[in-house]
Amino acid sequence: MKKIVSPMAGTVWKILKSVGDPVEYGDAVVILESMKMEIPVDATSQGVVTKVVAQEGDVVDQDTVLIELS
Amino acid sequence: MDLYDDLDQRIKWAMDGGRNNPKSAQLLEGKLFVRDRLSLFFDGGLDMEDGLLAGAEKKVPADAVVTGIGSVGGRKVAVIANDISVKAGTWGYQTLLKITRMQELALNLKIPLVYFVDSAGARIDEQKQSYLGRTAWGNIFHNLVQLSGVVPQLCVLFGPSPAGAAYIPGLCDTVIMVDKKATAYVGSPRMARMAIGEDISEEDLGGARMHCTLSGLGDILVKTDEEAIAVAKTYLGYFPASFEQKPSVVEAVANGASVDLTKVIPPDQNVPFDIKALIQGLADDGSFLESKELFAKEMTTAFIRLGGRGVGVIANNSKFKGGVLFNDSCDKAARFIWLCNAFNIPLLFLQDISGYMIGSSVEKAGIIRHGAKLLSAVCEATVPRIAVMVRKAYGGGYLAMSGAPTKPDAMLALPTAKPALVGPEAAINALYFNQIAELPPAERAAFINEKRQEYAKDINVYSAAADPFAAEAVVHPNELRDELIRRFAIYSMKSSQTIRRRNAVHPV
CATH class of the missing domain: 3.90.226.10 (2-enoyl-CoA Hydratase; Chain A, domain 1)
Structure with a gap:
């Protein structure tokens, strides 16, 4: 199982993928809001979304798991 | 044997290093032999080499290091290059003397010094004369510091550089690392297991990709020895021979793509761009x-x-x-x-x-x-x-x-x-903190929004x-x-x- 984690502290603004969606390396899967910027979180590996851990509006720390891939 | 044939034979033996030794085959796998690296790097090979016959009495060709000076892009550059095919490129006493002499020469001549590192570190059986005292392996690091900022010092890490030797990349200006080949760590995986019980692979502990991504020790990650050498040459092209000179201005090349940069920069400040x-x-x-x-x-x-x-x-x-x-x-x-x-x-x-x-x-x-x-x-x-x-x-x-x-x-x-x-968000909350608090909660958002827009217009x-x-x-x-x-x-x-x-x- 591969995990996509938050690159920095912030708020989860948009979740772009749902369970079952295929994801390619480099695809944006979540957009964080942090330091007044929209921060796209890119997939660091490819796979299929098995679990969306984060919810929109969540306040997350750096390295918090956002999405899990197969 | 004829006096001159004897010389030829001794030179050939030293030049060959350990390349013909079956035991070295594994160490050279997927790598260039040190002298092939030097041929690729220098315009016409080395102009001079010192201490080629050192180490012969120990049966260690050149004491596992090549030191010399040649031309790169028409300018003189000094090199210190480990030979991994000889005793895994380890440092002996003559290695130390050769390395420190080339460092001193580069300092005196005010020319760039490049370290081609590929070495298993210090040779334990020669520690008595080489570890303590005023003429010892540590002089290499002392000299690295003396040279810093005087002449460019570039490290190309082709292979291992463990323990003390890791401070060569640590003290150089810039480090080029060959992926899957270069490693640097203070303590090996075996030591990590013994000392703190950590079980970790060499690549995860001190591999090139780890250093170029996480530790920051590596500056440029390359795939092959050939690419490492090509990048090293390009890099040196940006530098003068020493701090006393200015870098050369080369012939201008136009920016041919003529991209419309107004399209590259998003005017919405919150939208990221590369x-x-x-x-x-x-x-x-x-x-x-x-x-x-x-x-x-x-x-x-x-x-x-x-x-x-x-x-x-x-x-x-x-x-x-x-x-x-x-x-x-x-x-x-x-x-x-x-x-x-x-x-x-x-x-x-x-x-x-x-x-x-x-x-x-x-x-x-x-x-x-x-x-x-x-x-x-x-x-x-x-x-x-x-x-x-x-x-x-x-x-x-x-x-x-x-x-x-x-x-x-x-x-x-x-x-x-x-x-x-500060940006509009933080500014309004700070400037109007009391006023916002006094407003009925239902009116706050509209008030903040209006003030933010006013502020944004002003910056x-x-x-x-x-x-x-x-x-x-x-x-x-x-x-x-x-x-x-x-x-x-x-x-x-x-x-x-x-x-x-x-x-x-x-x-x-």
């Missing part, structure tokens, strides 16, 4: 050499040429972590500034910065110390320096990115620039340009390249003085 597209749009074609591409990606550092003149670029990259300043991004930029300033390479800052990262994790990790380091490097730099406000230029981040108060030679701005002490490039020093010129992005070329040509004539003192007390 600053490298802007840098590429400014640079001479084919001149982009990025340092630490994989490390602290929110800060881009690269060598480019502008009209043939080499320039070091330090740029906030909002594509990663919003371009915010973190501890690692500050370190990355500070080191790059020191490197360029040491060797008379002008600096170009591209600002798109909402500030230093906020929160307990960065505070505990010492972001103030690291931010102070960057500020210190910027304020100490005396080379020609131009800063360009590309988009956001907020607060402390603006200063750390060579804002006008840090006295760059020019502070330019694009029409998309947004200079302010624009022309309010900054009203002060002639806050923005010396507001430039169309498609005219920025020519503006920079003209200005760097002028500022390259400037005289600069360093303050008389022993050393500044640098934050780290």
Whole structure:
């Protein structure tokens, strides 16, 4: 199982993928809001979304798991 | 045997190193033999080599290291190159004498010194004469420090560099690492298991990719020995022979793509974009050499040429972590500034910065110390320096990115620039804190929104340009390249003085 984690502290603004969606390396899967910027979180590996851990509006720390891939 | 045949045979034996030894086959797998590396690197091989016959009495060809001087792109460069095929490239007593002699020679001749590192470290059976005392392996590091900032010191890590030897990459200006081959660690995986019970692979503990991505020890990750050598040559092309000279300005190459840069920079300040597209749009074609591409990606550092003149670029990259300043991004930029300033390479800052990262994790990790380091490097730099406000230029981040108060030679701005002490969100909440609290909760959002819009309208490039020093010129992005070329040509004539003192007390 591969995990996509938050690159920095912030708020989860948009979740772009749902369970079952295929994801390619480099695809944006979540957009964080942090330091007044929209921060796209890119997939660091490819796979299929098995679990969306984060919810929109969540306040997350750096390295918090956002999405899990197969 | 004939006296002269004897000499020929001894030379051949030393030149062959361990390349014909079956035991070395594994060590050379997927690698070039040291002398083949040198043939690729130097215009016509080495002009001179010292100590070729050293180590022969121990049956260790050249004592596992080649030291010499040759020409690279027509300029003299000194080299110290380990031979992994001989005793795994380990250091003996004669290795130490050869290495330190070439370091002293490079210092005296004021020519760049390149370390081709591929060595299993110190030879334990020769420690008695080589470890303690005034003539010992540690002299290598002492000399590295003496040479730092006098001549360029480049490390190409082709293979291992364990324990003490890891401080060669640690002390060089820049480190090129070959993926899957280069390693550096203070303690090996075996030692990690013995000392702290950690079970970890060599690649995860000290591999090239780890160092280029996470530790920051590696600057440029390459795939092969050949690529490493090609990059080393390109890199040296940006540098003068020593701090006493200026880098050569080569023939200008046009920026052929002529990308419309107004399309590259999103006017919406909250939308991230890859600053490298802007840098590429400014640079001479084919001149982009990025340092630490994989490390602290929110800060881009690269060598480019502008009209043939080499320039070091330090740029906030909002594509990663919003371009915010973190501890690692500050370190990355500070080191790059020191490197360029040491060797008379002008600096170009591209600002798109909402500030230093906020929160307990960065505070505990010492972001103030690291931010102070960057500020210190910027304020100490005396080379020609131009800063360009590309988009956001907020607060402390603006200063750390060579804002006008840090006295760059020019502070330019694009029409998309947004200079302010703080952004609209934070500003309104601070300015109207009491008023907001007194309002009925239902009216607060509308009030805040209205005030933010007023504030946002007020922070624009022309309010900054009203002060002639806050923005010396507001430039169309498609005219920025020519503006920079003209200005760097002028500022390259400037005289600069360093303050008389022993050393500044640098934050780290």
